[in-house]
Amino acid sequence: MACYDMLRAYAKAKFMMKLKTKSDRLLLYWRLCLVLTLLASPLTHAASPWEQPAAQLTSQVAEILGSGQAQLVVNNRSTIGAQEIPVIRRLLEQSLRARGVIISGTESANLIRVTLSENVRERLWVAEVIEGTQTQVAMVHVDREAPSGAAAEAGMVLQKKRVWSSTDVVDSTAISNQLNGPLLAALETHAGLVLLEQEAIVVLTRTPAGWHEEKQWNLDARRPLSRDPRGLLRSSSDGNGFVAITPGRKCDGSYAPPSNVSMPLGEWSVRCRDSDDPWPIETGPIATVAVELHAFYNASRDFFTGVITPNSIPGQGVDLMPFFTIAAFPQLSGDHPALLVNGIDGKVQLMEEKGLRTISGTRDWGSDFAVLHTGCGAGTQIITSSSGEAESDSLRAYELPIQEAVAVSAPLAMGGTITAMWTSPEYSSVLAVIRKTTNEYEVDRVSVLCP
Amino acid sequence: MFPCFALNSLRTRRILVACVLVTMTAAVEARTRPHYGGTLRIEVEGDPLQKPDGIALRLMLDGLTRVDTEGAVRPSLAIRWASEDNDHRWQFWLRPGVSFQSSRPLNALAVVTSLQESCRTTACPWSGVRALGQSVVFLSDNPMPNLPALLSQEEFLIQQKAEFEGRSPLVIGTGPFRLKESNNNILRLEANDDCWNGRPFVDAIEIDAHRPTHEQWMDISLGKADIGEVRPSDIRQGRQQRLNIVVSPEVTLLALEVQNADLAPQLRASLALAVDRAALYRVIFQKQGEVTASMLPASLSGYSFLFSTERDVSRAQALRGGLTPPSLTLAVDGTGAMQLAAERLALNLHDAGFTVRVIAPAVNGGSLLHADLVLRTLPLTGGSPAEALDGLLHRMGMNAPVISSDPAATYKVEYDFLDRHAVIPLLYLPRAWAVSGRLRDLYLTAEGLPDLANVSLSGNSEASP
Numbered sequence: 001m002a003c004y005d006m007l008r009a010y011a012k013a014k015f016m017m018k019l020k021t022k023s024d025r026l027l028l029y030w031r032l033c034l035v036l037t038l039l040a041s042p043l044t045h046a047a048s049p050w051e052q053p054a055a056q057l058t059s060q061v062a063e064i065l066g067s068g069q070a071q072l073v074v075n076n077r078s079t080i081g082a083q084e085i086p087v088i089r090r091l092l093e094q095s096l097r098a099r100g101v102i103i104s105g106t107e108s109a110n111l112i113r114v115t116l117s118e119n120v121r122e123r124l125w126v127a128e129v130i131e132g133t134q135t136q137v138a139m140v141h142v143d144r145e146a147p148s149g150a151a152a153e154a155g156m157v158l159q160k161k162r163v164w165s166s167t168d169v170v171d172s173t174a175i176s177n178q179l180n181g182p183l184l185a186a187l188e189t190h191a192g193l194v195l196l197e198q199e200a201i202v203v204l205t206r207t208p209a210g211w212h213e214e215k216q217w218n219l220d221a222r223r224p225l226s227r228d229p230r231g232l233l234r235s236s237s238d239g240n241g242f243v244a245i246t247p248g249r250k251c252d253g254s255y256a257p258p259s260n261v262s263m264p265l266g267e268w269s270v271r272c273r274d275s276d277d278p279w280p281i282e283t284g285p286i287a288t289v290a291v292e293l294h295a296f297y298n299a300s301r302d303f304f305t306g307v308i309t310p311n312s313i314p315g316q317g318v319d320l321m322p323f324f325t326i327a328a329f330p331q332l333s334g335d336h337p338a339l340l341v342n343g344i345d346g347k348v349q350l351m352e353e354k355g356l357r358t359i360s361g362t363r364d365w366g367s368d369f370a371v372l373h374t375g376c377g378a379g380t381q382i383i384t385s386s387s388g389e390a391e392s393d394s395l396r397a398y399e400l401p402i403q404e405a406v407a408v409s410a411p412l413a414m415g416g417t418i419t420a421m422w423t424s425p426e427y428s429s430v431l432a433v434i435r436k437t438t439n440e441y442e443v444d445r446v447s448v449l450c451p
Numbered sequence: 452m453f454p455c456f457a458l459n460s461l462r463t464r465r466i467l468v469a470c471v472l473v474t475m476t477a478a479v480e481a482r483t484r485p486h487y488g489g490t491l492r493i494e495v496e497g498d499p500l501q502k503p504d505g506i507a508l509r510l511m512l513d514g515l516t517r518v519d520t521e522g523a524v525r526p527s528l529a530i531r532w533a534s535e536d537n538d539h540r541w542q543f544w545l546r547p548g549v550s551f552q553s554s555r556p557l558n559a560l561a562v563v564t565s566l567q568e569s570c571r572t573t574a575c576p577w578s579g580v581r582a583l584g585q586s587v588v589f590l591s592d593n594p595m596p597n598l599p600a601l602l603s604q605e606e607f608l609i610q611q612k613a614e615f616e617g618r619s620p621l622v623i624g625t626g627p628f629r630l631k632e633s634n635n636n637i638l639r640l641e642a643n644d645d646c647w648n649g650r651p652f653v654d655a656i657e658i659d660a661h662r663p664t665h666e667q668w669m670d671i672s673l674g675k676a677d678i679g680e681v682r683p684s685d686i687r688q689g690r691q692q693r694l695n696i697v698v699s700p701e702v703t704l705l706a707l708e709v710q711n712a713d714l715a716p717q718l719r720a721s722l723a724l725a726v727d728r729a730a731l732y733r734v735i736f737q738k739q740g741e742v743t744a745s746m747l748p749a750s751l752s753g754y755s756f757l758f759s760t761e762r763d764v765s766r767a768q769a770l771r772g773g774l775t776p777p778s779l780t781l782a783v784d785g786t787g788a789m790q791l792a793a794e795r796l797a798l799n800l801h802d803a804g805f806t807v808r809v810i811a812p813a814v815n816g817g818s819l820l821h822a823d824l825v826l827r828t829l830p831l832t833g834g835s836p837a838e839a840l841d842g843l844l845h846r847m848g849m850n851a852p853v854i855s856s857d858p859a860a861t862y863k864v865e866y867d868f869l870d871r872h873a874v875i876p877l878l879y880l881p882r883a884w885a886v887s888g889r890l891r892d893l894y895l896t897a898e899g900l901p902d903l904a905n906v907s908l909s910g911n912s913e914a915s916p
Contacts, residue, residue, distance in 0.1 A: 120751065124858055126754055223645070224649055227904065228485055300650070344484075367484040
């Protein structure tokens, strides 16, 4: 519209007459229009969030006031930046003018006092229309813009990528409305994303519109439920399915690919049973040694008892202290990997062939960690959770050169509480479940960028 | 040290207004997973079983719904609900597999019995409630758009029909703690291992009732207590004494209720103009909370500035005109700062030509019923402005009006209600607690109460159940 107005003005200019042909003029129109559009677009874009609320509010004001003169006062009681206020005022003025309300000075008997306010959920724009002693009120609510965030980066850098969020829209319905309690783990398969909740397993497939819930199974979880629930999801041995473990329950999920090309998706099936078997907490090659480590879980106290079932690693036949987290870690000397254990007493210890030794420098560690083999630095890093600010946890990479944990990256703020984390099957990244708010969860993939 | 109210971003603000997390040891060590075991010791000034905000009730009882730390209504004993007939009929489906602490299963009949019992002492917005299979149906001649939020209030917590053990009624609910014993002002609760929502982390809670605030603080300093109360007016003093104090957002409305129905409308309006909110805020409540002339706080409504908080004695006198107001009595629902606030208000009103006599609080609350004016606090519940306003009006004994989620409509209802000057809002106050250093992961609920089911104690490394 602005472009059209400018072209009209331009058409009236004297030098227009100097153009020889109609085609020349048309060409110039198009070029001018293009340039003006390009120049104007950032401004238009910047003002756009306020256009709609300004139009809605002035529409209500015009209904109250009718056409006539009024003084306009704009107050800002919100977190909208001061630089935005002239833009909003201009929009209000334009919109009022378009509705027959002429903005005047203090001489007018009518006053429109617009207050840009907000509450914890949304912005609220309030117009008090004062005609003599009578005041009428109009309001519109304005959605807040999404908060922006940036991760701290220094030295070896942790990089976060969102895999899934419960606020992702699926068929116009937020998944968070369907969560069956806390999210315990997630697993990416070639057929979709598997979510392990406290009382259900959900399989999602990605569509152009977002995540789509493919299927859901009730876990028939053992009662009573836990307040600090934990669970495991592992790829099945054939790579097509999964194994899900929660306190007292074990489920095998299998995926049958589509039998012909006309079927877009295959078929998932899940079979659950009661199980008090030890949990497979480490399965994979560590320093060329195949490790398969199982640990018994205390379902009523939410930690591992310390009784583990190793096959070829140190600590065989030895019970550990009760712990929250354990991971196999390559030793500097010796063929077998060591075990890094985070006890429920907060001590981090390394179980090696030589025995058990306490690791210092772990004061900032939370209860959860995962080990990565990145090839950066010492080759192996421990990604640990920690609590920076009270309401937001962070992740940080450490190495264990000797008996002391040394931070090798800046903390990466996760924007919520880390409730679970584990290493990806290829040991190249860590997956973490973040509780953003009471019922809002996010799964993030965190990887290490070498300096 | 504490993440109180440095509201420098929208997100921080949203989180902090919703809840306050206390990680006592955050500055010295990282957050770890919670440990089980231990006994939590609480001291309170009043009765922990008293409604509407006794600290023990929420530990033992659940409602059909609950309000989460962000103020949103969530399932609790009901897993879903639906309304029909323009909110005149509501159906709540019960969570299966839930049992009372007596092991008796929770069913629709038990819920109906409990709710009917609640209606004996509380004005209920429904005209009928009945069991229908594993669901409960509410019926009303008036629409009840905010019933799910209303059912989260303490008045409607579900308990098994009262049984008597000795002289005291035994409270039996479905919550995370069960009543073990109660004697000599000490209430002992123990963890409910079979709680549908999970066993709490601590084994037991001891609540020492009727304990003066200064003694509570002393006990916390000496390590004899874990949680004690801090009145809003004492927050500054508590901090000066180096207590660890956690402060909720503004969750309590301090208001002057005009009970004398014979008082002329212009005299009521005159009262509203004569009160000096700023002085109460500055002097009595030590700049804690927020001055308000509206029922809802600014953080919830966003429009509270439309209600002027300015004192205008000249206009108050002019409104009174030639009328000679009768001598008024002012009762106080509380002690300490509340009593001082009442004395101050009496002086304010005297300036506008009113004669007000502050009467001492009666133990049985009799003075409240017969006084012309009552200074009281009202808890704010419900997540949305409409739900919160509905809850407040319900507590004032009003039939809940139809309130839509449109802010302008909510404002209109609030404006019309306040225009009658039956209630004069004065301040929004936070709730505050002094806490010991061994508490981990303490959140305050939307009502400003400590969420003790999810608290654990540091130093407990229980290795076996």
